[in-house]
Amino acid sequence: MSTSSDDGSGRQLTYAEALREALYAELKEDPAVILMGEDIGSYGGAYRVTQGFLEEFGPQRVCDTPISEIAIVGAAIGAALGGLRPVAEIMYMDFLTISVEQLVVEAAKMHFMSGGNLRVPMVVRTQYSLGRAHGAQHSQFFPSWFLQAPGLKVVLPSTPYDAKGLLKSAIKDENPVLFIECNLLYRSKGLVPSEGYALPLGKSQVKRKGNDVTIVAISRLVTEALEAATRLSSEGIDVEVIDPQTIQPLDMVPIIESIEKTGRLVIASDDSKSGGLGAAISSKVMDDGFDYLDAPIINLASPDLPIPFSPMLEKAYMVSQDNIVSAARQLV
Amino acid sequence: MSTSSDDGSGRQLTYAEALREALYAELKEDPAVILMGEDIGSYGGAYRVTQGFLEEFGPQRVCDTPISEIAIVGAAIGAALGGLRPVAEIMYMDFLTISVEQLVVEAAKMHFMSGGNLRVPMVVRTQYSLGRAHGAQHSQFFPSWFLQAPGLKVVLPSTPYDAKGLLKSAIKDENPVLFIECNLLYRSKGLVPSEGYALPLGKSQVKRKGNDVTIVAISRLVTEALEAATRLSSEGIDVEVIDPQTIQPLDMVPIIESIEKTGRLVIASDDSKSGGLGAAISSKVMDDGFDYLDAPIINLASPDLPIPFSPMLEKAYMVSQDNIVSAARQLV
Amino acid sequence: MTAPASFTDISIDKLRKEGVDDVRVMGMLRKMLEIRRFEEKVEELYLVKGQLMGPSHLYIGQEAIAVGILSACASNDLVISNYRGHGHAIARDVPMKYLMAELYGRADGTCKGLGGSMHSAIHPAKGMIFASAIVASGVPIAVGLALASKQQKKDDVIIVFFGDGGLNTGAFHEGANLAGIWNLPVIFVCENNQYAMGTSTAATTASANLVDRGAVYDIPSKKIDGNDVGSVFVTAKDALARARKGNGPSFLLCQTYRSKGHGVYDRSEYKPVGEADGWIDRDPIVRLRKVIMENRIATDGDISAMEADIAADIGKAVEFAQKSPEVDFRELSKYVYV
Amino acid sequence: MTAPASFTDISIDKLRKEGVDDVRVMGMLRKMLEIRRFEEKVEELYLVKGQLMGPSHLYIGQEAIAVGILSACASNDLVISNYRGHGHAIARDVPMKYLMAELYGRADGTCKGLGGSMHSAIHPAKGMIFASAIVASGVPIAVGLALASKQQKKDDVIIVFFGDGGLNTGAFHEGANLAGIWNLPVIFVCENNQYAMGTSTAATTASANLVDRGAVYDIPSKKIDGNDVGSVFVTAKDALARARKGNGPSFLLCQTYRSKGHGVYDRSEYKPVGEADGWIDRDPIVRLRKVIMENRIATDGDISAMEADIAADIGKAVEFAQKSPEVDFRELSKYVYV
Numbered sequence A, B: 001m002s003t004s005s006d007d008g009s010g011r012q013l014t015y016a017e018a019l020r021e022a023l024y025a026e027l028k029e030d031p032a033v034i035l036m037g038e039d040i041g042s043y044g045g046a047y048r049v050t051q052g053f054l055e056e057f058g059p060q061r062v063c064d065t066p067i068s069e070i071a072i073v074g075a076a077i078g079a080a081l082g083g084l085r086p087v088a089e090i091m092y093m094d095f096l097t098i099s100v101e102q103l104v105v106e107a108a109k110m111h112f113m114s115g116g117n118l119r120v121p122m123v124v125r126t127q128y129s130l131g132r133a134h135g136a137q138h139s140q141f142f143p144s145w146f147l148q149a150p151g152l153k154v155v156l157p158s159t160p161y162d163a164k165g166l167l168k169s170a171i172k173d174e175n176p177v178l179f180i181e182c183n184l185l186y187r188s189k190g191l192v193p194s195e196g197y198a199l200p201l202g203k204s205q206v207k208r209k210g211n212d213v214t215i216v217a218i219s220r221l222v223t224e225a226l227e228a229a230t231r232l233s234s235e236g237i238d239v240e241v242i243d244p245q246t247i248q249p250l251d252m253v254p255i256i257e258s259i260e261k262t263g264r265l266v267i268a269s270d271d272s273k274s275g276g277l278g279a280a281i282s283s284k285v286m287d288d289g290f291d292y293l294d295a296p297i298i299n300l301a302s303p304d305l306p307i308p309f310s311p312m313l314e315k316a317y318m319v320s321q322d323n324i325v326s327a328a329r330q331l332v
Numbered sequence C, D: 001m002t003a004p005a006s007f008t009d010i011s012i013d014k015l016r017k018e019g020v021d022d023v024r025v026m027g028m029l030r031k032m033l034e035i036r037r038f039e040e041k042v043e044e045l046y047l048v049k050g051q052l053m054g055p056s057h058l059y060i061g062q063e064a065i066a067v068g069i070l071s072a073c074a075s076n077d078l079v080i081s082n083y084r085g086h087g088h089a090i091a092r093d094v095p096m097k098y099l100m101a102e103l104y105g106r107a108d109g110t111c112k113g114l115g116g117s118m119h120s121a122i123h124p125a126k127g128m129i130f131a132s133a134i135v136a137s138g139v140p141i142a143v144g145l146a147l148a149s150k151q152q153k154k155d156d157v158i159i160v161f162f163g164d165g166g167l168n169t170g171a172f173h174e175g176a177n178l179a180g181i182w183n184l185p186v187i188f189v190c191e192n193n194q195y196a197m198g199t200s201t202a203a204t205t206a207s208a209n210l211v212d213r214g215a216v217y218d219i220p221s222k223k224i225d226g227n228d229v230g231s232v233f234v235t236a237k238d239a240l241a242r243a244r245k246g247n248g249p250s251f252l253l254c255q256t257y258r259s260k261g262h263g264v265y266d267r268s269e270y271k272p273v274g275e276a277d278g279w280i281d282r283d284p285i286v287r288l289r290k291v292i293m294e295n296r297i298a299t300d301g302d303i304s305a306m307e308a309d310i311a312a313d314i315g316k317a318v319e320f321a322q323k324s325p326e327v328d329f330r331e332l333s334k335y336v337y338v
């Protein structure tokens, strides 16, 4: 159910198409699933993930909303409490800052603070647009915020295959799930079986086996890490690449096991370095894998700056494949 | 200007009184300073920090607002752009989740994304109420979020002396400052000189010198760490206690210097462990002080749970002095 | 803003016209008294006995709103309450012992002691779906519940309670607009008790006429005397019928007065002298009781017996709560995820 | 929502009554043409030349609003713009070369290339205080600016531009309410271009009458033909005078039409066929030009000369931008803190 192998057909989809396929299947399969968000209907979604759904499923299931991020997440919570399985879309992760009270203070805590009485099976889909010259207010990526919101699951798919399988699981999950997509990946292609499959939430995936250096990469940087690994292997450096996929709950087992073997760790994530995912993961390694480390962990992340608009400056701002290669080299 | 010694008079104030004194002095000194927030006027502030100000300074300077957290922070930004030095109050840190777009996406980035054209000298005062049986939605502490918002300064005073000196600096600063108070400290007493003094933002303070173990403690836990240090010294363990005071920008120099000496670090903070301040600081040590470490860093923090109401459970949830003592013992 | 003109009576005739017989009128009195006595006991447990801790917001003076609205509801209707929720829960027949156990932080509490007073009104078994401690955050959630009801072609109407202060939040605005455009079965019950903490409504709410705050979203909106259980009941009946017919939301602005402080520790020092006195004979229980006596629905003795019964129930609730265990700390992680 | 009844003319008489002479009328035409041609060039630089990247939102069709409002302002009045801000900036005399350099991400841009199109209207030297890319986030900020103006007894009035979609945000609601209770010198200019991205206003905004969205906060509110620069100008004059006298905020609902897509890449496939045609002869420039000709304020030749001049200016702006350097990446950390 969860292996990422070719299904034989070799069917290639983009990340956006894979997401669309998961949504489509869930809408078909379960009448409780509804979508809500800005411009998901007649506009087809800002990035075309929901194109054609309004026509097929109607406005009762595919709800175009006003520009009301508080209400989008709030209404999704209520709909979940009322027996539906809403998938709310927040067009840019930046706008999630407007709804974060509903997501973090309400949805994430409801099961706990009601003593287990309430369950909120909902998904909030969003995406970050770093790398597309969208400027300081439309490119932000701050997944580590949600580590401070236990009760919420947080998923970050890195490939079309994973996007489909993880989104299906997110929709079927009984908990609120924040599903963070990556704009730069929407057009990337990969093998996606046409049948339904679900990938489990809360399992880190070893995307490449290796013995010399462990790279934990997030979202867009998984592909970069895999390509870096290929380059490094020609230099005789054997890299293991791990994609946590779900950062909350975070499955540290494969990461610790890997470090036990390699003794060296690079973490690569697009958020700002201070207080980002790299720091969070690094600190968990400190708890459970310190003795395995032969060298300090290298935490590759965006610098602690707002995101510059200028495409050239933005490029310099972002973690690159070259950065990953250099970091791995530096460790061995 | 910045030494925390007794001023001779031995005048003791509570943390709340010290804050009040700083606000009062700034209101007196600079007509551009205004206060805005819910119930800061005729009610005197939820925790009496602004008691009597409305009568003395009038409603033009002490502005009671509606329950409109977005507008409180938004209007503070505008007021700052218009030449005032607003001090906005968000009654509980939990409610900051409602205004976080204004604070993080607008205020923090304005100077940068305007290419240096804009400056936003404003302070947002807030407080966290952990330990007072306020339940899951009125006790949250998530300072590490703001590490992902470069452009914002973040201050966490731990004593009455520091509260006064740091608040004065925050108000005089040309950048947006988030000033996070601790409800459990409001009634704690300490020496506070009556004259004005400012403590620099961005300087970690060594609160106690020691050679065996370094403890970096935040807010409420600074006092606990100091008391733990006294207990530990009777066992022959010599503890150094460092209070960063400002977590952004974070002055790592005294921390790294201390670890160079002690080789052992405990971090104690009230936020949730995953992705919290402890993780953030620990990861910076990984960058600059890994080789000094003789043992893994111990990161004491709240567990990854929403905060339970029951006073007994809440007590079990919180980092205690005993936890700090045990952690230090474990390291030596 | 002052008290409604000169109500000292309540709309008993309206109730009768709605087919509410004397037994049900007495039932309303009982609920209102249960709320009042429960809250008085809570106050005592905080301020005199020192057995309770943390924030708690009493419903004293507002009883006619919860009882009027919720008596008009069907059992499948769903309620979104808030941090001032004890009254909503009692009006909805949540057993007082579970509420009290929650206030004590015990395992038999409505939220197993994990919620506390501000969330104690969560009790799905009685249709009490949620209670947030964040002002007006329940509003969009209620709208979502109403969406679920409509989408699943259920008959449930959603009631959401919030205060006058909540009108100035983004959450209210966005939620009400959504209910308006989607024509959802939700009743917005604004309990205007004249204060948001220590701040008077008039000082913070820019509207010549507060009902406009519902009307602006094309939602039928009505201002009513919230201390008249009869008025509240019949207006709610209307709104419920409209919603059930698919005619969408209503906004009910219920004028009342917060007789006590904002929270149990607040001594209301900011209230103008004499203001509270103006509301004493508008007290919803005083008024209902008067009408009951005048209409010979019950005697003084009947009501005394009822009071004694309630006092006994509350005594038992406290005992129950005190004996209830706490959840074990090591069990807490079980409640984070389903 | 459809176009205003049957305007094909503009209120030139009103302008003259306000003492606007022919030279100033021609000045307004020039500004409107500058905006139009600038935006057309931007579109070309994106779609044909591929020299520009990132989101950009054109002001085509809405020129009369920025020009009408900002021509009525005093030079000390302050403007909060948004991501659709090129037109506001040009109307306010921000040199086009700085705007263009910003779009190119260059050091001579209004934001040194760190902001981009969506923030390009920030230029404090011309009173262009801020432009957010977040819908309606500028509203509470504008209200704070107005508070500063009032508190410091300045004479500045604050103008804040936002779209019809912004009406449904919490930020607008909370900001407008604050302006209402504090009676602040701020003019809320809602540019109702009939769409929020691909969603029509009517589908998302629950109000029988959109001006109620200002009136509900006790703010004098007016619906005007936003494609009639004369109407916009005289209404703004009124509102400015009221604000300057201390009589508080105004809300101007300016009806217009977004002739192009939401952003430069959007092909507006969702627009009903023929809808745009209905607006062609209501185009604000077409109308102003017609009146100018009819009133013999200028000849065809005068206007052609003006167009040539503008084209040359824009050409120079592009050249300037292309030659401007980029900020060095290593310098960026200097811009994080003052």
Ligand SMILES: Cc1ncc(C[n+]2csc(CCOP(=O)(O)OP(=O)(O)O)c2C)c(N)n1
Pocket: B038, B067, B069, B091, B095, B098, C057, C084, C133, C134, C135, C162, C163, C164, C165, C166, C167, C191, C193, C195, C196, C197, C258, C262
């Ligand atoms: C968003 C938010 N802001 C502030 C508070 C603190 N607070 C709790 S209740 C309250 C007053 C609410 O007044 P109102 O809405 O009139 O309800 P009432 O308490 O009078 O029933 C305030 C300011 C909060 N809980 N949530």
Ligand SMILES: Cc1ncc(C[n+]2csc(CCOP(=O)(O)OP(=O)(O)O)c2C)c(N)n1
Pocket: A038, A067, A069, A091, A095, A098, D057, D084, D133, D134, D135, D162, D163, D164, D165, D166, D167, D191, D193, D195, D196, D197, D258, D262
């Ligand atoms: C809070 C927020 N939500 C969503 C967006 C994405 N977005 C940008 S512009 C826009 C439409 C805005 O419509 P309107 O307010 O009518 O202004 P217009 O673009 O028509 O000028 C949307 C949805 C955003 N920038 N900010």
Ligand SMILES: [Mg+2]
Pocket: C163, C164, C165, C191, C192, C193, C194, C195, C196, C197
């Ligand atoms: Mg109230």
Ligand SMILES: [Mg+2]
Pocket: D163, D164, D165, D191, D192, D193, D194, D195, D196, D197
């Ligand atoms: Mg629009």
